[in-house]
Amino acid sequence: MSSDEKSLDPEDWGAFRALAHEALDKAIDTLATVRQRPAWQAPPQRPDASALPLGPTPLAQVCRAVEQDVLPYGVGNTHPRFFGWVHGAGTAEGIIAAIYTAALNANVGGREHAAVHVEREVLGWFKQLVGFPQSASGILLSGTSMATMIALAVARHGRGDPASLRIYTSDQAHISVAKAVRVVGLPPTCLVKVASDDRLRMDAGALRAAIDADTSAGRSPLAVVATAGTALTGAIDPLATIAELCEASNLWLHVDAAIGIGLRLHPALRDRLAGIERADSVAFDAHKWLHVPYDVGCVLIRDAQAHHAAFREGASYLQRATRGTGGGAPWFCDAGPELSRGFRALKVWMVLRTHGLDALGAQVLENCRQAEHLARRVAACEHTALAAPTDLAITTFRCTTGGSEADDDALNEEIVLRVQESGVAVPSSGRVRGRAVIRVNITNHRTTRADVDRLFDAVLEHRAALVAAR
Numbered sequence: 001m002s003s004d005e006k007s008l009d010p011e012d013w014g015a016f017r018a019l020a021h022e023a024l025d026k027a028i029d030t031l032a033t034v035r036q037r038p039a040w041q042a043p044p045q046r047p048d049a050s051a052l053p054l055g056p057t058p059l060a061q062v063c064r065a066v067e068q069d070v071l072p073y074g075v076g077n078t079h080p081r082f083f084g085w086v087h088g089a090g091t092a093e094g095i096i097a098a099i100y101t102a103a104l105n106a107n108v109g110g111r112e113h114a115a116v117h118v119e120r121e122v123l124g125w126f127k128q129l130v131g132f133p134q135s136a137s138g139i140l141l142s143g144t145s146m147a148t149m150i151a152l153a154v155a156r157h158g159r160g161d162p163a164s165l166r167i168y169t170s171d172q173a174h175i176s177v178a179k180a181v182r183v184v185g186l187p188p189t190c191l192v193k194v195a196s197d198d199r200l201r202m203d204a205g206a207l208r209a210a211i212d213a214d215t216s217a218g219r220s221p222l223a224v225v226a227t228a229g230t231a232l233t234g235a236i237d238p239l240a241t242i243a244e245l246c247e248a249s250n251l252w253l254h255v256d257a258a259i260g261i262g263l264r265l266h267p268a269l270r271d272r273l274a275g276i277e278r279a280d281s282v283a284f285d286a287h288k289w290l291h292v293p294y295d296v297g298c299v300l301i302r303d304a305q306a307h308h309a310a311f312r313e314g315a316s317y318l319q320r321a322t323r324g325t326g327g328g329a330p331w332f333c334d335a336g337p338e339l340s341r342g343f344r345a346l347k348v349w350m351v352l353r354t355h356g357l358d359a360l361g362a363q364v365l366e367n368c369r370q371a372e373h374l375a376r377r378v379a380a381c382e383h384t385a386l387a388a389p390t391d392l393a394i395t396t397f398r399c400t401t402g403g404s405e406a407d408d409d410a411l412n413e414e415i416v417l418r419v420q421e422s423g424v425a426v427p428s429s430g431r432v433r434g435r436a437v438i439r440v441n442i443t444n445h446r447t448t449r450a451d452v453d454r455l456f457d458a459v460l461e462h463r464a465a466l467v468a469a470r
């Protein structure tokens with residue numbers, strides 16, 4: 001082999017193997033000892049403009065840099081007291097999945113290879129979970145934001161004058177719905193925000209009135225995006241009623257079940273999403289309550305032909321064959337905007353197979369109980385008040401002082417920051433009906449009731465200190 005035919009492979013596989021084993025140990029340690037570390041700590045800053053790394057650096061040194069400057073400074077979502085936003089906690093076998101996935105280095109845009117079949121198997125499981133027929137189609141994506149974008153692209157494909165189309169969602173819907181509307185080329189006026197009721201669920205009466213008003217005015221109602229578990233409070237829109245309305249008016253029903261899909265894993269919780277099986281499309285995340293490591297979400301589309309019609313393009317260099325490497329049709333590149341796409345399915349397949357859905361469902365139920373436990377503590381305490389019903393496993397509450405609402409808003413926001421900076425726990429903040437709340441989201445299989453208590457105690461301590469300093 002001449003020197004200019006050298007590959008990028010290690011010259012000494014034995015030395016590489018030793019280093020890789022060390023790196024694996026470090027990765028496992030990071031997860032195994034997470035409880036002993038702060039839930040969050042500020043990361044070291046990196047130079048804004050470091051020089052291009054033109055020459056080589058020994059791999060051992062590169063690994064040390066990652067272990068020192070990156071691994072200890074996660075956002076905290078692997079920690080048992082991370083309750084912010086909606087993040088999944090990941091699982092240990094995700095580390096193994098990442099190694100296999102990197103070794104295979106599969107491009108799952110199409111063709112005939114094992115990764116395609118694993119993804120199809122995972123999609124088949126997801127169809128059963130949602131209650132869709134196996135004839136539906138689907139694709140794994142980076143998350144629900146992309147999944148909803150794909151669903152709306154299919155819903156709007158081949159439909160007339162964009163400006164007259166109307167898509168309805170509740171005033172509690174996730175920002176990804178508005179983003180999807182923009183990305184599929186519709187003006188913002190196409191998105192109609194329907195009022196939510198006192199439990200922050202879409203008001204079906206208001207939805208019907210909005211559809212009727214638009215129809216009378218000559219506009220073209222296209223779709224409803226219902227939410228099965230809002231990000232702020234976990235509210236579940238009345239899916240069955242909305243499904244009926246959509247069937248009667250011939251509207252596309254898309255359900256954002258980013259978090260709520262977790263409820264489908266437990267027989268005692270499953271029916272809370274009754275009606276989801278009647279949707280035209282469903283989007284959800286595996287990286288949230290299913291605990292698959294980032295990033296992976298899914299869209300399922302009932303009408304597979306409509307799905308592929310919205311994305312299929314042909315070219316001679318991408319000819320489908322009935323035999324050989326170019327077989328395997330239909331290709332996943334016909335189901336979304338990406339041609340090259342990674343093997344997200346393996347980590348899903350491994351996590352679901354390793355634990356089994358029953359065990360994952362038991363975790364979901366436990367998280368719901370922990371959230372209800374917190375809600376009881378909030379309700380029983382004279383210094384705190386619940387801000388919304390505890391749906392899914394999200395408890396939102398407010399510390400009160402008897403002072404002005406605006407002062408209490410500032411107080412609650414400051415408490416959240418102080419608890420985060422203390423490293424004890426990570427809650428997040430938000431506004432329910434305009435008032436600042438402390439938001440505790442429990443989609444974490446490492447969380448115990450004692451962790452929830454520790455968070456609440458920390459909140460009360462910071463409240464007391466801030467009130468005393470006034």
Ligand SMILES: *Cc1c(COP(=O)(O)O)cnc(C)c1O
Binds near residue numbers: 086230257258297
């Ligand atoms: C997280 C979330 C999304 C967006 O999902 P990503 O995976 O972050 O793209 C959409 N809707 C709801 C209700 C969510 O909680």
